[in-house]
Amino acid sequence: MIRVRNLCKSFGARVAVEGLSFDVDPGESFGLLGPNGAGKTTTMHLLAGLVAPDSGEIEIANMTDPTRKAVRRNLGIAPQVLALYEDLTAEQNALFFGRLYGLGGAKLDQHAAWALDFVGLSERKRDPVRTFSGGMARRLNLACALVHNPPVLLLDEPMAGVDPQSRNLLLENIRHLKAHGRTIVYSSHYLAEAEQLCDRVAIVDDGRILALDTVEDLVASYGGPAQVEVEFAGPPPAWMGDLPGNVAGRTWQFQSDDPLGYLARLSAEGADFLSVRVDAPGLESVFLSLTGRRPRD
Amino acid sequence: MPAILTLAAKDLMLLWRDKAALFWVFLFPVAVAVLFGVMFGGGLRGVAVLPVMLLDQDGTPGSRAFVKSLEESPALKVQHAADLEAGDAAVRRGQVVALLVARAGLDKALSGKKLDEAALELRADPSRRAELGVLRGLIAEAAIANIVVPQPMELVPGLRAAAGVPTAPRLDVVAVAGGRDRPRTPFELSFPAGMAWGLIGCVATFALSIVRERQAGTFLRLRAAPLSRGDILAGKALACWLACMAELLLLLAVGMLFFKIRPGAPGPLLAAFAASSAGFVGLMMLLSQVGRGEMAVASAGWAVMLVLAMFGGAMMPYFLMPEWMQDLGQLSPVRWAIMVLEGTLWRGLSWREVLRPCSTLVGIGLMSFTIGVMLLRRRAT
Numbered sequence: 001m002i003r004v005r006n007l008c009k010s011f012g013a014r015v016a017v018e019g020l021s022f023d024v025d026p027g028e029s030f031g032l033l034g035p036n037g038a039g040k041t042t043t044m045h046l047l048a049g050l051v052a053p054d055s056g057e058i059e060i061a062n063m064t065d066p067t068r069k070a071v072r073r074n075l076g077i078a079p080q081v082l083a084l085y086e087d088l089t090a091e092q093n094a095l096f097f098g099r100l101y102g103l104g105g106a107k108l109d110q111h112a113a114w115a116l117d118f119v120g121l122s123e124r125k126r127d128p129v130r131t132f133s134g135g136m137a138r139r140l141n142l143a144c145a146l147v148h149n150p151p152v153l154l155l156d157e158p159m160a161g162v163d164p165q166s167r168n169l170l171l172e173n174i175r176h177l178k179a180h181g182r183t184i185v186y187s188s189h190y191l192a193e194a195e196q197l198c199d200r201v202a203i204v205d206d207g208r209i210l211a212l213d214t215v216e217d218l219v220a221s222y223g224g225p226a227q228v229e230v231e232f233a234g235p236p237p238a239w240m241g242d243l244p245g246n247v248a249g250r251t252w253q254f255q256s257d258d259p260l261g262y263l264a265r266l267s268a269e270g271a272d273f274l275s276v277r278v279d280a281p282g283l284e285s286v287f288l289s290l291t292g293r294r295p296r297d
Numbered sequence: 298m299p300a301i302l303t304l305a306a307k308d309l310m311l312l313w314r315d316k317a318a319l320f321w322v323f324l325f326p327v328a329v330a331v332l333f334g335v336m337f338g339g340g341l342r343g344v345a346v347l348p349v350m351l352l353d354q355d356g357t358p359g360s361r362a363f364v365k366s367l368e369e370s371p372a373l374k375v376q377h378a379a380d381l382e383a384g385d386a387a388v389r390r391g392q393v394v395a396l397l398v399a400r401a402g403l404d405k406a407l408s409g410k411k412l413d414e415a416a417l418e419l420r421a422d423p424s425r426r427a428e429l430g431v432l433r434g435l436i437a438e439a440a441i442a443n444i445v446v447p448q449p450m451e452l453v454p455g456l457r458a459a460a461g462v463p464t465a466p467r468l469d470v471v472a473v474a475g476g477r478d479r480p481r482t483p484f485e486l487s488f489p490a491g492m493a494w495g496l497i498g499c500v501a502t503f504a505l506s507i508v509r510e511r512q513a514g515t516f517l518r519l520r521a522a523p524l525s526r527g528d529i530l531a532g533k534a535l536a537c538w539l540a541c542m543a544e545l546l547l548l549l550a551v552g553m554l555f556f557k558i559r560p561g562a563p564g565p566l567l568a569a570f571a572a573s574s575a576g577f578v579g580l581m582m583l584l585s586q587v588g589r590g591e592m593a594v595a596s597a598g599w600a601v602m603l604v605l606a607m608f609g610g611a612m613m614p615y616f617l618m619p620e621w622m623q624d625l626g627q628l629s630p631v632r633w634a635i636m637v638l639e640g641t642l643w644r645g646l647s648w649r650e651v652l653r654p655c656s657t658l659v660g661i662g663l664m665s666f667t668i669g670v671m672l673l674r675r676r677a678t
């Protein structure tokens with residue numbers, strides 16, 4: 001559905017995107033994860049034809065130039081900055097953006113009502129956006145990208161500045177869209193959501209893709225070992241010295257790619273556990289090991 | 298609905314929601330028009346000396362004597378017309394109140410004491426009723442002074458009437474449509490100025506809306522939609538133009554309903570409205586690009602508009618301004634707008650006469666619009 005090859009974009013001397021290449025299949029949801037300034041927004045804008053690339057190719061729905069109207073009709077973008085008219089109501093915003101895509105009459109009303117209902121704003125649709133909370137505005141920002149029912153969605157940090165409850169709602173929304181066959185490009189700092197949402201993830205930093213794979217495979221390749229903490233009911237067995245990690249009193253901490261193997265062995269030898277905690281590696285550790293930073297540093 | 302109309306309708310809806318902007322676009326100009334009108338009130342009353350033109354077609358000693366007594370009247374400033382056409386033109390331009398023609402046969406009528414056969418023709422704009430009244434009295438005086446009548450009759454009008462001498466000469470009034478050089482009421486000056494202030498308010502409001510749209514990110518969404526950049530700009534321009542027209546029509550309505558504004562022909566008037574609005578739409582586009590942020594555009598925009606307004610005659614009537622300011626004012630679209638608005642509101646300019654100021658305004662609009670779009674292009678890469 002989307003094909004990007006060697007995409008480059010600089011703003012003056014500052015390189016924002018440097019040689020990006022990736023493909024997104026129809027119906028796939030694709031995550032762009034990276035710290036501030038990594039080039040996520042720039043990539044989104046390049047895909048939407050809002051900025052012209054310095055070099056490289058973009059192909060969306062088998063068409064090359066994303067500034068073409070035919071391409072744009074296939075795209076819905078929810079920009080990172082809230083792109084809404086504060087003085088208009090939620091409904092007026094949705095209707096206006098729908099009209100821009102050539103909708104009209106009953107069809108427009110129907111689509112707008114659906115989009116507002118979808119993000120749970122039907123009851124507030126006659127209120128001016130000015131009076132909305134941050135989370136509600138975020139949801140409307142998504143709804144306005146959906147009114148014309150595009151097959152491809154570009155969601156640039158759709159969860160930014162949203163409380164956990166609204167975040168869950170949005171997460172549910174995006175999952176639903178994915179289940180209905182939309183192709184989604186999603187950028188975020190929030191790794192937990194990306195883990196749940198994205199079929200594949202690209203970790204970007206300084207305008208480059210550091211790794212690109214399914215969440216599972218990324219974790220397997222870059223996540224490192226699991227952190228395990230075991231508390232014994234009695235004194236630790238004497239032969240513990242053969243095993244990795246540190247023993248302090250009745251607590252044993254170790255790192256391993258196969259924590260369950262060790263625990264099974266201990267259990268078979270008759271050790272008694274009071275508690276066991278296994279921190280499996282996630283995208284967070286992938287991120288840390290690839291960029292040397294946490295996502296919100 | 299075509300995209301441009303959708304865009305324009307959205308902007309007008311936003312304007313409607315923005316109470317502060319509504320004030321500057323609609324209420325403030327009405328207030329200016331009324332307040333300035335009341336303030337000018339004292340300065341424009343009474344005409345000390347009436348300018349008239351004379352054309353002596355009789356060319357007899359009698360007619361010359363008649364002309365001479367008019368020339369000697371302290372209440373008149375007499376000029377001589379080369380011919381009927383030149384005289385009429387002067388009336389139309391408002392240089393003189395009337396053209397008085399002494400037709401062939403005047404001498405005969407006067408010497409025959411037949412005032413009711415006096416061959417006099419007054420060519421004037423009938424709407425200048427007060428001035429024409431004064432003029433009639435002066436003409437009658439001059440005519441009577443040139444009739445040779447017995448002494449007592451001269452002194453007592455009643456005796457003249459008894460002797461069958463008419464008290465006033467026959468005067469054929471021929472209406473010469475149009476031009477006036479001085480307003481009938483001060484509101485005829487203040488309303489065009491108020492209209493100009495409304496246009497300035499529109500410019501400021503819409504220039505800011507462009508900046509705001511860029512900052513809020515809605516501009517991103519517009520650009521991501523299947524629209525050309527031309528559509529987006531045309532939508533803005535159309536909304537601004539319609540708001541300008543609404544403002545002008547509102548002031549026209551208020552002026553006509555409450556302040557005795559009696560505009561001339563509707564065609565040239567509408568052309569003046571349309572061209573003034575177009576000129577200011579261009580300025581709007583240019584001003585929206587003079588700075589990046591809202592503050593920059595707001596302050597730079599108002600500063601520029603204030604200077605244009607001052608030199609353009611929106612703060613004091615143009616004819617009261619020193620000459621050097623009037624000269625500089627030629628560069629201000631505000632001046633051209635006020636000129637063409639006054640011209641069509643009460644000077645009775647014809648289609649031909651509004652052509653120059655209108656095309657100047659449209660030219661200023663096109664030029665500044667183009668520069669604005671070029672700046673915008675350069676910024677958005």
Ligand SMILES: Nc1ncnc2c1ncn2[C@@H]1O[C@H](COP(=O)(O)OP(=O)(O)OP(=O)(O)O)[C@@H](O)[C@H]1O
Pocket residue numbers: 011014015016034035036037038039040041042043080
């Ligand atoms: N219009 C612009 N002019 C100049 N530099 C820009 C512009 N837009 C982006 N940049 C630069 O390009 C780089 C990438 O920015 P971008 O907005 O794409 O990052 P991002 O990954 O979206 O960051 P964030 O997580 O903060 O949204 C940054 O260094 C930024 O300063």
Ligand SMILES: [Mg+2]
Pocket residue numbers: 040041042080156157
């Ligand atoms: Mg970003």
